[in-house]
Amino acid sequence: MFKYINLLFVIILVSCSAKERVTIDPLPPNPAVLSDIDSTPEDDWIRLQWDVLTDNDLRTIQIYRFSPDFLPDPILIDTISWMNTSYVDRLTDASISDLPRIDTDWYYFVRVINLHQQYSDSDTLNYKLTHKPILESPANDMVFTDSSEIIFKWHRQGETTRLRLLLFSDSTGELIWHYDEFIFIGDIEYEKRYDGESLPEGIYTWRVDSRGAADISGNYSSGSKSKERKLIIAKNISS
16 A cells, blocks of 8 residues: 555656646747947946846846957857846956957857756847047036036047037936037047037036947947046136
8 A cells, every 4th residue: 555655656746747847948038139339438348238138037148259350259258147238348358368459340149048048149249449539628527607618628549430529417317418520531639619508507427429430220330438527517606
């Protein structure tokens, strides 16, 4: 009798185990949809962004990079949480320590892996960093009593097709004003007086973005962002 019960118990366990194997999702996860690739103002880094992942059985994300000119075989550069929607490549790993970060075409794709070790790869995006524009004035944290007094000065480095001067609210990050400067041969130094609406008191952030040529879809695959500076509007400064 006991032998019969033990045999029945083993049969039930095997049956349950088989059912568990059958319920495993045989499909790989949906691939990540890459939405943007760009430079960063902090340094010569590249930021990759993708849409929120929708699968409910994900385990991790892997980031791969390659360069047709120097490293044609993709290499795994990082493994991150599946909840992330962006990644900043600082281009400092040992595999590229002897390669130039600037003027090199870097290609990326994202691999999404689920709990069952199945995976899907995103499409590939590429970006080439160019030399950052150099800000000259206003100096960081310079104070103005009126926004009409602000004169921006900067100069470019290397080749580019367009420079964009941007002014943001420091508290909200909202873009307040911008100015586009298209490049003519020989131009290196640039100057622009602020001509937007009068700015209320507060702290503002400004920088200059450099862009290469756009593709047929209007996307830019090369460029850089200058370091950022702050300026202050304080209208009630006592003399």
